[in-house]
Amino acid sequence: MINHHPDENLLAEYASGSLAWALSLSVCAHVQLCPHCRQKVSNLNKIGGAMLNTSVAETCAPNSFENLMRRIHEKSSVEKVSEVAATSELHISYRHDPLLNKLPKVVEKLLPANGKLKWQKVSSKLKTARLTAGQNEYEVAFQCISSGGKVVEHDHRGLEITLVLKGSFSDEQGVYSEGDFLVRNPGEIHRPTATLNADCLCLSVVAAPVSVTGLLGHFINPFLSIKPA
Amino acid sequence: MASIISVVPSAARDDTWSRLLERVGQQRDESAFAQLFAHFAPLIKGFCLGNVNSSFPADAADEIVQEVLFKVWQKAPSYDATKAAASTWIYTVMRNCRIDVMRRNRRTISDSGVIEIEDIWDEAADDQAYIYLQQASNETLIQNALLQLPAEQRLVLSQVYMQGKTHQQISAETGLPLGTVKSRVRIGLKKMQLLMDVGNKRSEKVVGEGQ
Numbered sequence: 225m226i227n228h229h230p231d232e233n234l235l236a237e238y239a240s241g242s243l244a245w246a247l248s249l250s251v252c253a254h255v256q257l258c259p260h261c262r263q264k265v266s267n268l269n270k271i272g273g274a275m276l277n278t279s280v281a282e283t284c285a286p287n288s289f290e291n292l293m294r295r296i297h298e299k300s301s302v303e304k305v306s307e308v309a310a311t312s313e314l315h316i317s318y319r320h321d322p323l324l325n326k327l328p329k330v331v332e333k334l335l336p337a338n339g340k341l342k343w344q345k346v347s348s349k350l351k352t353a354r355l356t357a358g359q360n361e362y363e364v365a366f367q368c369i370s371s372g373g374k375v376v377e378h379d380h381r382g383l384e385i386t387l388v389l390k391g392s393f394s395d396e397q398g399v400y401s402e403g404d405f406l407v408r409n410p411g412e413i414h415r416p417t418a419t420l421n422a423d424c425l426c427l428s429v430v431a432a433p434v435s436v437t438g439l440l441g442h443f444i445n446p447f448l449s450i451k452p453a
Numbered sequence: 454m455a456s457i458i459s460v461v462p463s464a465a466r467d468d469t470w471s472r473l474l475e476r477v478g479q480q481r482d483e484s485a486f487a488q489l490f491a492h493f494a495p496l497i498k499g500f501c502l503g504n505v506n507s508s509f510p511a512d513a514a515d516e517i518v519q520e521v522l523f524k525v526w527q528k529a530p531s532y533d534a535t536k537a538a539a540s541t542w543i544y545t546v547m548r549n550c551r552i553d554v555m556r557r558n559r560r561t562i563s564d565s566g567v568i569e570i571e572d573i574w575d576e577a578a579d580d581q582a583y584i585y586l587q588q589a590s591n592e593t594l595i596q597n598a599l600l601q602l603p604a605e606q607r608l609v610l611s612q613v614y615m616q617g618k619t620h621q622q623i624s625a626e627t628g629l630p631l632g633t634v635k636s637r638v639r640i641g642l643k644k645m646q647l648l649m650d651v652g653n654k655r656s657e658k659v660v661g662e663g664q
Contacts, residue, residue, distance in 0.1 A: 232639045233620055241548040241574065242619045245556065252573045267649055268642070272548065273541030274595040275614045281495035282502055285515045289490050292519055293483070296526050330572050337567070358568050 226258050226403035234407075235261065239268035246362035249330060250385045250405070250429045256328035257403040315339035323368065323390055323425050331389065331427060334364070341366075349373025349418075367426045369393055369418035377415035382431030384408040391424035393417060470539035478529035486526060493525075493543055494518050500547070503615040517554075521547045538592050549574050551617055591649070598648035606641030613638060 230238070230251050237243035238251045255261045314332055317339035318324040324335065334355040335341055343351045349370045357364040369375055371391070385407055392401035395414040400406060408414065418424040470492065476485040501514040524546050532542055549570050556570075599607065612623050620638065624631040 232642050233635050236613055236638055236642060237619055239548075240614045240617060241552045241555075242613070242617045242622075245573070248573050249568065252575075267646065269537070269545055270541050270591065270595050270649070271599065271610070271642075271645055272544035272614055273538060274592070274599045275611065276493075276496055276500050276544045276547070277540045277592070278596055278599060279496050279499040279615070280502075282498040282511075282514070284494045284498055284518055285512070288494060288515065288519065289487060292490070292522055292526075295519070295523060330568070333568050333572050356567065 225401075226260070226405075227398075228400060228404040228406055229258065229261055230254060230405050230407075232264075235264055236268055239265050239272065244361055245359040246357055246364050246429045247383075247385060249334075249357055249364065250387050250427060252330045253328045253389075253427060254387055254403065254405040256330060258405075323423060327389055343368070347376065350375050361431070363428075363430045365428050365430075367428050369416060369424045369426075371418055371423050372420045374417045375415060377413060381410055383410065384431070385429040387427040389425045389427055391422040392419045393424045393426070394419065471534040474525075474529060474532050474539040474542065475534045477526065478532045489525070489539070490522055493540075494522060497521050497543075497547055500615055503611070517547075517550065521550050524550060540592065545574065548617075555617070594651075595645065595649060598645045601648075602641055602644060606637055606644070609634060609637040610641050 234243065234247075234251060238248050238255075243251065255265055314325075315335065315337065318332075318335055318341075324341070327335075334357060336356075341353050343353045345351050350373060351368050353366040353368075355364045355366065366389075367375075367386075369391075385405070386400075387406075388400050388402055388404045390402065392399060393416045394400065395416045397414070399419070470489065473482075473485040473489050476482040477489065497518045498511075498514045501517050502511070521543070525543055528546060532539075537545075552570055552574065599610075602610070609623065612618050613620075618626070620631060620634045623629070624634045627634070
């Protein structure tokens with residue numbers, strides 16, 4: 225059961241298309257896991273449709289339609305109208321990885337097509353894999369905490385969104401499981417711990433470098449420096 | 454072209470537009486497309502100009518209209534009238550065009566990205582099947598709800614949707630605190646939601662009784 229959702233404001237920014245690319249990606253991944261939010265986004269889109277229907281009609285430039293039809297005919301004579309892109313099959317190495325199979329569609333798209341996802345060990349219990357998301361404002365990455373593993377206490381200088389994809393973890397404020405969508409604002413400190421029975425995979429989208437508090441942080445920080453991809 | 458507008462009685466428009474769009478998609482019907490164009494092009498332009506103090510140049514709006522309807526033609530084969538009304542679907546196509554334009558202008562793209570707009574904002578993401586009857590009553594209901602909203606909530610929603618602004622941008626431009634912008638959006642949406650829920654239940658009942 226999903227207990228943590230993006231709030232109405234975030235969903236509205238997503239549905240109206242103003243939310244930053246990487247944040248939208250994380251909202252989309254949640255929406256693909258959450259029927260409740262899917263319904264909400266569907267309603268928000270309907271409001272968009274109603275906005276369109278009730279907007280004040282403005283006369284278009286003369287010959288707009290003729291110009292458009294000319295463009296359409298030219299285009300279709302040069303190249304065939306693009307068919308729906310063939311759904312590329314998930315690489316076999318992901319399909320057999322219990323951590324990486326059955327992810328939301330949009331997250332599967334983030335996996336390198338060659339089947340080689342590069343994990344970096346941050347500590348004995350935490351590994352991270354940077355993901356290429358076609359933008360440079362946020363760092364998008366997988367974070368994987370081994371079962372029972374604790375992550376070094378850290379705070380955030382910028383907004384961080386965490387979406388639980390597999391397993392569950394807890395911090396001082398609660399337990400989060402598959403599909404839970406968490407927003408951490410700058411200055412919030414937390415120390416996530418994976419639950420004992422399984423590894424926990426999260427998608428994280430971070431605006432600014434995460435700073436590690438405490439002694440260990442001194443050694444770990446270089447790994448966490450922001451590197452947008 | 455002018456005569457086309459009068460062919461379609463506006464009272465029946467929800468079903469009419471969805472069926473026309475289906476014909477465009479399935480039969481590549483250009484006369485159906487002409488009717489859609491005559492109806493939606495001026496609305497799309499009006500939407501782009503944003504209703505409120507917009508400094509958006511009219512010729513830029515005309516270009517967007519062309520781009521949106523070009524995409525509508527291209528994507529129409531994937532349109533499914535049982536899932537979304539034409540106006541909602543065209544809204545999502547229009548929104549995606551705007552995302553594309555803004556993204557290119559902002560130069561925040563890194564070349565290596567494989568994710569495309571449709572992966573994040575899927576026009577067909579709505580997996581619920583609606584029947585025409587329910588859809589039509591929904592549409593009317595939402596429009597009425599929108600028109601009934603208090604002015605300040607309606608204004609903020611149009612800034613969100615029509616001008617495509619983040620809450621932060623609206624706050625910076627209007628001088629309203631971010632919290633106020635957020636709560637106005639939330640209250641506005643909540644009111645709309647309540648009216649929609651009522652409508653959903655009512656039309657479910659109607660559908661149930663009709664069977």
